[in-house]
Amino acid sequence: MGTRVLTVEDDERIRSAVKLALEDEGWTVDEAESGELAVELFNRQQPDVVLIDIMLPGIDGFELCRTIRRTSAVPIVMVTARNDTHDIVAGLEAGADDYLTKPFAAKELSARIRALLRRVRPGTSSHSKMTFGDLELIPEEGKVLRNGDEVHLTKTEFRLLCELAEHPGKVFSREALLDRVWGYDYFGDGRLVDVHVRRLRTKVENDPANPRHVVTVRGLGYRLQA
Numbered sequence: 001m002g003t004r005v006l007t008v009e010d011d012e013r014i015r016s017a018v019k020l021a022l023e024d025e026g027w028t029v030d031e032a033e034s035g036e037l038a039v040e041l042f043n044r045q046q047p048d049v050v051l052i053d054i055m056l057p058g059i060d061g062f063e064l065c066r067t068i069r070r071t072s073a074v075p076i077v078m079v080t081a082r083n084d085t086h087d088i089v090a091g092l093e094a095g096a097d098d099y100l101t102k103p104f105a106a107k108e109l110s111a112r113i114r115a116l117l118r119r120v121r122p123g124t125s126s127h128s129k130m131t132f133g134d135l136e137l138i139p140e141e142g143k144v145l146r147n148g149d150e151v152h153l154t155k156t157e158f159r160l161l162c163e164l165a166e167h168p169g170k171v172f173s174r175e176a177l178l179d180r181v182w183g184y185d186y187f188g189d190g191r192l193v194d195v196h197v198r199r200l201r202t203k204v205e206n207d208p209a210n211p212r213h214v215v216t217v218r219g220l221g222y223r224l225q226a
Helices: 012-024 035-045 061-069 085-093 106-120 155-166 174-182 190-204
Strands: 004-008 028-032 049-053 076-080 098-101 130-132 135-138 143-146 214-217 221-224
Touching: 004 012, 004 035, 012 028, 012 106, 028 035, 035 049, 035 061, 049 061, 049 106, 061 076, 061 085, 076 085, 076 106, 085 098, 085 190, 098 106, 130 155, 135 155, 155 174, 155 190, 155 221, 174 190, 174 221, 190 214
Parallel strands: 004 028, 004 049, 049 076, 076 098
Antiparallel strands: 130 135, 135 143, 214 221
């Protein structure tokens, strides 16, 4: 089966341009001009990647992202018309894996989607199982357990945790994590890392405000400890 992308955009010109660019990559593209239609198409078609514009009529992009996240870990890219920190962080907090700011080049969009597709596929790990206190990671099965109960992570959150777990105690800079987890650095943004670390902590830490496992090393980055 080929890659299927759902693009949600109310501007017909932009939607058509995006469709043409993605079809040039050989991908199948489904289009929705509203959040309501996007939910219907998502449930029916089960796309591999979802591209969501923040400003939509009816259900906005944030709510659409949260709706999809309740049932799926599919990679999501949020699109904003402004390089506004609040919009970007809010989109990532809603569950998006990445974001793009309009106007964007078709080449950059395609590169982002290819990077997403690479990192959601099962990665290689030298460990079949890793344990850190009350956390247990099983990379081959894509599972994380806390106190024996399965924790549901997005694929990006899982990749981030596994990358840290492969080198316990090692400090990773934001730039290194962008390269190793997101698959790019020259057009990356450290906010991606910070927001995903914050979301990860809400799922794997007993007290996210005082993390035991995913620890900040001030001025340097993040590390995982038992």
